[in-house]
Amino acid sequence: MSTLKEILTRRPVAATIRLTVPAGGARPAPPVGPALGQYRLNLMAFCKDFNARTQKYKPDTPMAVTITAFKDNTFEFTVRSPSVTWYLKKAAGIDSGSSRPGHVVASSLSVKHIYEIAKIKQSDPYCQYMSLESISKSVIGTAKSMGIQVVKELE
Secondary structure: OOOHHHHHHOOOEEEEEEEEEEOOOOOOOOOHHHHHHOOOOOHHHHHHHHHHHOOOOOOOOEEEEEEEEEOOOOEEEEEEOOOHHHHHHHHHOOOOOOOOOOOOOOEEEEHHHHHHHHHHHOOOOOOOOOOHHHHHHHHHHHHHHOOEEEEOOOO
16 A cells, blocks of 8 residues: 555656657657657657667667656656567568468477577566566467467477
8 A cells, every 4th residue: 555655746647658669769750759749748858768778679679668648748668678479570580470370380489589588578577577487488379379380499
């Protein structure tokens, strides 16, 4: 339960905005500009902060960002790593998954690839308390739903 001081210091939230922005590519143009502009947030401050936080990633890597806009025109944001499907497609070297998953195999990946993807996803705020094994199982399930076969070792 929250204390009285925490309740009184909370800022009222105007909106929660979820965007997918390329790493290091936040500009005040669409889609970032209109999404933040309607809540009168400082576009250049967001762009500079976002680009600074995502400079360790390759350019054009799609980053999921959740922006919390407050009523006093300030904001906070969290950046998550790219989606599991993006990592799987990059590792398999395909543009899209199978049109008939379970029937047609789009590509194959080794368990080592799955483990590496799970290690990257473990740094996400939503996965930091999950075990590496459970994240790996989730990644394997996503791979199966995309028609990507998981094998012990690639031939």
